[in-house]
Amino acid sequence: MKLKTLLRTPVITTKEMTPIAEAHAVMLRHGVQYLPVLRGNELVGLLSEIDLDHAAPSSIPAIRRYAWVATMHRVTVADVMSRRPRVLNADTSVADAARLARADGTDAFVVVDGAEMAGVVTRKDLLGVLEHCLPTGLGHILAAISLRSGLDGVIGEAITLAAANGAALTALHVLPLTGRLPSTEGATAKEVGRIEQVRERIAREALATMCSLGHTYTVTCEVGEGAVAPEIARRAAELDSDLIVVNKATPRGWQRLGRRTIADQLVGLAPCPVLAIPRTPRRHLGHASR
Amino acid sequence: MRAADHLRRDAPSLDPRDSLARAARSLRGRRDAVPVVNRSNLVGVLAARDLARALPSIATTLTVTEIGAALCRVSVSQILPASVVTVGLRTSIREAIRLMRTRNVSLLPITRGEEMLGVLTEEDLLDLLAETLEGIT
Numbered sequence: 001m002k003l004k005t006l007l008r009t010p011v012i013t014t015k016e017m018t019p020i021a022e023a024h025a026v027m028l029r030h031g032v033q034y035l036p037v038l039r040g041n042e043l044v045g046l047l048s049e050i051d052l053d054h055a056a057p058s059s060i061p062a063i064r065r066y067a068w069v070a071t072m073h074r075v076t077v078a079d080v081m082s083r084r085p086r087v088l089n090a091d092t093s094v095a096d097a098a099r100l101a102r103a104d105g106t107d108a109f110v111v112v113d114g115a116e117m118a119g120v121v122t123r124k125d126l127l128g129v130l131e132h133c134l135p136t137g138l139g140h141i142l143a144a145i146s147l148r149s150g151l152d153g154v155i156g157e158a159i160t161l162a163a164a165n166g167a168a169l170t171a172l173h174v175l176p177l178t179g180r181l182p183s184t185e186g187a188t189a190k191e192v193g194r195i196e197q198v199r200e201r202i203a204r205e206a207l208a209t210m211c212s213l214g215h216t217y218t219v220t221c222e223v224g225e226g227a228v229a230p231e232i233a234r235r236a237a238e239l240d241s242d243l244i245v246v247n248k249a250t251p252r253g254w255q256r257l258g259r260r261t262i263a264d265q266l267v268g269l270a271p272c273p274v275l276a277i278p279r280t281p282r283r284h285l286g287h288a289s290r
Numbered sequence: 291m292r293a294a295d296h297l298r299r300d301a302p303s304l305d306p307r308d309s310l311a312r313a314a315r316s317l318r319g320r321r322d323a324v325p326v327v328n329r330s331n332l333v334g335v336l337a338a339r340d341l342a343r344a345l346p347s348i349a350t351t352l353t354v355t356e357i358g359a360a361l362c363r364v365s366v367s368q369i370l371p372a373s374v375v376t377v378g379l380r381t382s383i384r385e386a387i388r389l390m391r392t393r394n395v396s397l398l399p400i401t402r403g404e405e406m407l408g409v410l411t412e413e414d415l416l417d418l419l420a421e422t423l424e425g426i427t
Contacts, residue, residue, distance in 0.1 A: 060360075
């Protein structure tokens, strides 16, 4: 990848004799932090926001009172600019520019294309390339679902997110009971059968959602037990989840008097961000995906 | 890939009571920034730009000696920005870069509660960029 792919047009420039207040206004108007300084068509310097900070009166009153305010309007770009900007060719690779910025502490390069000035590339522009090269950071998503109230968009949203980010997806339903899971020693055949039934139901619901979304994805179905929010948070930590997707039930009537929803509890307990989905009819999800 | 993978524990730091003269020695580069720490708790981040705002204007009646004396009398805490952008151990590198770019900071302290565990710097990310692009090409 070359620097020319990072350039913005038109190139905003300033002149040596421009008063610094005017140059600052240009920076603000165009949302740029650096201005190449020209004398005719020749590049003579680079003006940055930090140069303007150096020129301005001190933020400390005890020092500011010694500023010669009457002369401030006479200060020009030439008085404060950096006189030897680093210049690179537009065909320089981004990797080489990153190495140069690292080696000599350059914060911005003036980029030329042949004899013409083509623009400015800053460290922030270079890091923008890295931001888009890296995976989104969603490696694993835990969809905390409630079979009692229906999946209500949680699994659909989780599948869409996982598919978009290539993340692994686990759907977890926590039984708020004190029974024993199949892994627990001494679980009866009835208990094992019940857990399997719940697991199958999660799988069926996930499959139905995938059909409505129009694409398939691998979903691991799990059943847990115990206090719902702490169990979801514990499993998210075990699975090293990057996101928990959970239903956000709206409390009604007396429930509003202090009863916290699972989503509310999870925000305080979870080891990762929590995405709370308001309940929506399933047909709406299918529609949105199209 | 998480910010914690590039955590730098040995980064220099300042005390809030340090003078600006001392801060100026730590902030020589235009993009430099240094965490300000009080007993391993993060107080803020001082950037070269914050120092530039505190220094006298180029049109000042102070002599070089007077400027030096004035900088010794002002403490870091007097010019420290009120807000600080931090990340946790689990923050992804991608999110850390997004924060650096949108909040225009060159250093992100990695914290657990108020305790500073280390920092993630722009320099480390530039190294990572060069390595990543070499891997692609």
